[in-house]
Amino acid sequence: MKTPFSFKHLLFLGGAVLYSLQSSAVKNPVDYVSTLVGTQSKFELSTGNTYPATALPWGMNFWTPQTGKMGDGWAYTYDADKIRGFKQTHQPSPWMNDYGQFAIMPVTGGLVFDQDRRASWFSHKAEVAKPYYYKVYLADHDVTTELAPTERAAMFRFTYPETKNAYVIVDAFDKGSYVKVIPEENKIIGYSTKNSGGVPENFKNYFVIQFDKPFTFLSAVSENNILPNETEAKGNHTGAVIGFATQKGEIVHARVASSFISPEQAELNLKELGKNSFDQLVANGREVWNREMSKIEVEDDNIDHLRTFYSCLYRSMLFPRSFYEIDAKGQVMHYSPYNGEVRPGYMFTDTGFWDTFRCLFPFLNLMYPSMNQKMQEGLVNAYKESGFLPEWASPGHRDCMVGNNSASVVADAYIKGLRGYDIETLWEALKHGANAHLSGTASGRLGYASYNQLGYVANNIGIGQNVARTLEYAYNDWAIYTLGKKLGKPESETDIYKKRALNYKNVYHPEHKLMVGKNDKGVFSPKFDAVDWSGEFCEGNSWHWSFCVFHDPQGLINLMGGKKEFNTMMDSVFVIPGRQGMESRGMIHEMREMQVMNMGQYAHGNQPIQHMVYLYNYSGEPWKAQYWIREIMNKLYTAGPDGYCGDEDNGQTSAWYVFSALGFYPVCPGTDEYIIGTPLFKSAKLHLENGKTITIKADNNQPANRYIKEMKVNGKSQTRNFLTHDQLTKGANIQFQMSPVPNKQRGITEKDVPYSLSFE
Secondary structure (H helix, E strand, C coil): CCCCCCHHHHHHHHHCCHHHHHHCCCCCHHHHCCCCCCCCCECCECCCCCCCCECCCCCCCEEEEECCCCCCCCCCCCCCCEECEEEEECCCCCCCCCCCCEEEEEEECCCCCCHHHHCEECCHHHEEEECCEEEEEECCCCEEEEEEECCCEEEEEEEECCEEEEEEEEECCCCCEEEEEEHHHCEEEEEECCCCCCCCCCCCEEEEEEECCCCCEEEEEECCEEEECCCEEEECCEEEEEEEEECCCEEEEEEEEEECCCHHHHHHHHHHHCCCCHHHHHHHHHHHHHHHHCCEEEECCCHHHHHHHHHHHHHCCCCCEECCEECCCCCEEEECCCCCCEEECCCEECEEHHHHCCCHHHHHHHHCHHHHHHHHHHHHHHHHHHCCCCCEECCCECCCCCCCCHHHHHHHHHHCCCCCCCHHHHHHHHHHHCCCECCCCCCECCCHHHHHHHCCCCCCCCCCCHHHHHHHHHHHHHHHHHHHHHCCCCHHHHHHHHHHCCHHHHHEECCCCEECCECCCCCECCCCCCCCCCCCCCCCCHHHHCCCCCCCHHHHHHHCCCHHHHHHHHHHHCCCCCCCCCCCCCCCHHHHHHHHCCCCCCCCCCHHHCCHHHHHHCCCCHHHHHHHHHHHHHHHCCCCCCCCCCCCCCCHHHHHHHHHHHCEECCCECECEEEECCCCCCEEEEECCCCCEEEEEEECCCCCCCEEEEEEECCEECCCCEEEHHHHHCCEEEEEEEECCCCCCCCCCHHHCCCCHHHC
16 A cells, blocks of 8 residues: 655655664565665775666666766766766666766756866765665755656656755766757757767667746756857757746756657656656655565564665666667557667667676576566567677677677576567577677677687687687587577587587696686697686686586586595685785786685676585585685675675676575576575565465574575475476475584485586
């Protein structure tokens, strides 16, 4: 039941009493979320590289206070003192930067536009940052700004002092923009073309801003020049300033929407706000987040665990971004970031599969499969509109990272039971992408000719990160093979991918017991040093990448000489000092983040190693996985502004925590298995879309009791180190008995080991 939003609700949002939060853990999980987690970041050191996204789950438009300068990828940083505006953003990360952005800023006093002159001091003590609501006091202007979003629109509420000089600045940014003031309608329209790549030539983000107070002043702005009484400006950098006199405490509302399709569609998107008041929009947004987040109920005495968990859950539900709109006939349409046409159907963007294939997409397949079904439809459209599946989309094809992990994203969805989209087109797309490359992007496979001919990407053909590419392509080939088998494709089609899935063996060095680059003559790199970063690897070193054989851990164990040797190599990751390798190349933030965490060469802040500790479940020492998973959760995640240990990366690092806190993790997307870790909470309930419930209870789960003494599924003891998707989606009752000491007799037999290709 909806309740009126009041001043008391605002107090609650800002920080209710501890008892209230504890008593509403299940009913109102969004109250635990801080959107500021990860914002205390900078170029040199990432503790998330996030911004406080005020949005609805998977919304098309996000909003954020802007502390950085126009074009700065670090749009909001926790240590900043001033806010320059409130930006509509589509930025997936500071490294990819933004597109289609514009900013709104209320000011008082002198007439200004320049981003530095209009900036205002603010304090976190006068700031409320929730997924569905943002509020801050702008001290220099004596204005309180509040914001509430829908998927494609938002409403601002500005509370002004008594002044004859109250203004609102609209900054359409540089690199090509247009603004028009329509005073008779209290309206500003325009568009921004600012982007950082991955867009067609006709790209525009059209916006409309509707005020509820007549303008007594108006001005277009061109190249920072304020042009009083001019209503229109078009050029490199445009904007507008409108003004009015206000009484003390007077409220002015601005209704805002945008569209990638047309100005008319932007007006249509504005109707998402309906006739709702600002308070109703806040309440509606809170209800949406609570509805989606309440699909996972957790119980714990430690409120910091709850805050960290639900803040991570929030980040797991932002990307991929919806990039589709609803036309006047109620039909789903999208502007194609691939060919510039307006086409029917779904489109999603702003995700790097290199990051998110690992557990973000498997998380969607378990908890939000209907969303990923739409995303798979979007992939069909992306292939039809460009000839390739994206590997890093923002909004179109981008040249970032390595691998061909669209194969994993497509295969895992279908293996996990998603249907209702054109899987045959996706099957063709996967085969095409495995044997081609889209120039200037990461889509397809860079180095595919070398890989297909030699069984690895050679290190002397002008293609860097060759070992990393080889390892990911081998896994990607396995994903294609597995999907083909599921689809009933003939062996004449699938056998080549099964064969290539073993190509990881071609870069394994038996003396080093690690992955090492080779030239096209088959000679290993003579200058190899396991701690050296980059070069033949991607944002890591051989210690990080040598365990990236998701689909065949047993094969890797065999290469390393058996379980004992394999476990020694795993143990070594945590023993070798983090400072080693720092001199191997110019410093990048991932190196520093690994070093300062004091966990040896374990670099959780970067994705390739995030599954590694779960591999102890394959090698007869599952209690070591339990130990290290809890260490990682306890040491590397918090609910504070420095809450991550590296880039959050579009939900991947957050989804790792969500899965791991529940007690299992999808090491190999494309299988139907979730590998057992160690549950963090006393109990959890997962309410699945099919109406079934997964109940997880962890008896005696004290902070010191990180080890699994016994595990039961539906009342029957289970020693297997994995759960299956079928087990979970039928509804399951999972009970852990926790202990302060490891049970070294559990999970150590052959039947307890999860899937490996070598077992086929």
